Amino acid sequence: MNACIRAVVRTALVNKLRVYGIMRGYQGMIEDDFKPLTSRSVSNIIQRGGTILKAARSADFMTPQGMEKAYKNLKSHQIDGIVAIGGDGTFKGAAAFCSQYPDIRFMGIPGTIDNDLTGTDYTLGFDTAVNTVIESVDKIRDTAASHDRCFLIEVMGRDSGCIALWSGLAGGAEEILLPEKMTDFDALVRQLEEGKSTNKTSSIIIVAEGEKNGGATEVATKLKERLVHYDTKVTVLGHVQRGGSPTAFDRILAAKFGVWAVEELLRGNQGQMVGIRKGEKHLTPFGQASRDQEPLDLELLRINRILAT
Numbered sequence: 001m002n003a004c005i006r007a008v009v010r011t012a013l014v015n016k017l018r019v020y021g022i023m024r025g026y027q028g029m030i031e032d033d034f035k036p037l038t039s040r041s042v043s044n045i046i047q048r049g050g051t052i053l054k055a056a057r058s059a060d061f062m063t064p065q066g067m068e069k070a071y072k073n074l075k076s077h078q079i080d081g082i083v084a085i086g087g088d089g090t091f092k093g094a095a096a097f098c099s100q101y102p103d104i105r106f107m108g109i110p111g112t113i114d115n116d117l118t119g120t121d122y123t124l125g126f127d128t129a130v131n132t133v134i135e136s137v138d139k140i141r142d143t144a145a146s147h148d149r150c151f152l153i154e155v156m157g158r159d160s161g162c163i164a165l166w167s168g169l170a171g172g173a174e175e176i177l178l179p180e181k182m183t184d185f186d187a188l189v190r191q192l193e194e195g196k197s198t199n200k201t202s203s204i205i206i207v208a209e210g211e212k213n214g215g216a217t218e219v220a221t222k223l224k225e226r227l228v229h230y231d232t233k234v235t236v237l238g239h240v241q242r243g244g245s246p247t248a249f250d251r252i253l254a255a256k257f258g259v260w261a262v263e264e265l266l267r268g269n270q271g272q273m274v275g276i277r278k279g280e281k282h283l284t285p286f287g288q289a290s291r292d293q294e295p296l297d298l299e300l301l302r303i304n305r306i307l308a309t
């Protein structure tokens with residue numbers, strides 16, 4: 001997000017606009033928490049995770065009173081364009097606000113590690129999260145291999161299996177368990193036993209946190225009942241996946257999204273999310289830029305099945 005904030009600020013300044021950072025998103029908009037930003041305000045942040053503007057959920061923003069306060073504060077700073085970085089909650093808020101106050105123009109930028117928004121092949125943070133996961137998987141693999149163990153590694157993704165799928169394939173996992181697909185325990189046990197019979201001594205199973213049995217701990221409990229001779233361990237990676245220095249891919253994506261969003265505002269566009277499709281800029285109206293509509297790339301799962309033998 002910081003690399004993207006930098007891109008937005010500098011593109012706007014190059015185009016002779018005045019720029020404010022709004023602290024803690026919509027909540028800061030309601031509480032009049034605005035900071036004038038210069039080119040130097042965004043120096044040395046390209047490599048930092050998180051966001052210098054901080055983030056917050058704002059229930060108040062979805063009320064007419066909250067929106068009115070936010071509108072008055074924006075007007076008092078003479079702000080007429082907003083670039084909002086976030087997921088579908090951010091865009092739902094933006095869409096509701098725009099329909100009430102159309103003189104404030106919004107462009108959205110997809111920022112979520114879950115990579116689950118319609119209208120873009122990639123969201124900001126996804127590539128960094130996947131790389132963080134595989135760094136850990138590689139390390140866990142050392143113990144798994146040395147001690148002949150089966151590791152269940154839980155990754156983020158309450159509703160989306162995208163991180164699990166990509167990190168599972170990139171990390172050489174035996175199996176990938178997803179929120180979008182009910183886990184077939186018979187097939188899983190069969191696969192692990194087959195692996196043993198072909199001299200596989202260790203296994204890595206990547207489990208998305210939203211897996212329907214309740215995640216890695218619950219899956220491990222069930223597996224242990226059926227695979228008594230297997231030494232099974234669980235690692236929950238948690239919020240390490242949401243921090244750290246962004247990958248080159250994410251920084252370049254951030255640069256493109258930031259520049260494109262400001263340029264679209266200058267062209268008079270609004271109410272849309274800037275995304276990337278097949279390497280090209282792609283605009284999606286807020287109403288369609290929602291979660292859960294993008295089917296998972298099941299080809300990745302098929303390829304992993306072949307390679308996990």
Ligand code: F6P
Binds near residue numbers: 112114158209
């Ligand atoms: O951004 C979405 C997500 O990464 C989910 O996959 C995860 O469940 C959630 O965030 C956790 O967020 P929080 O810590 O804010 O509850």
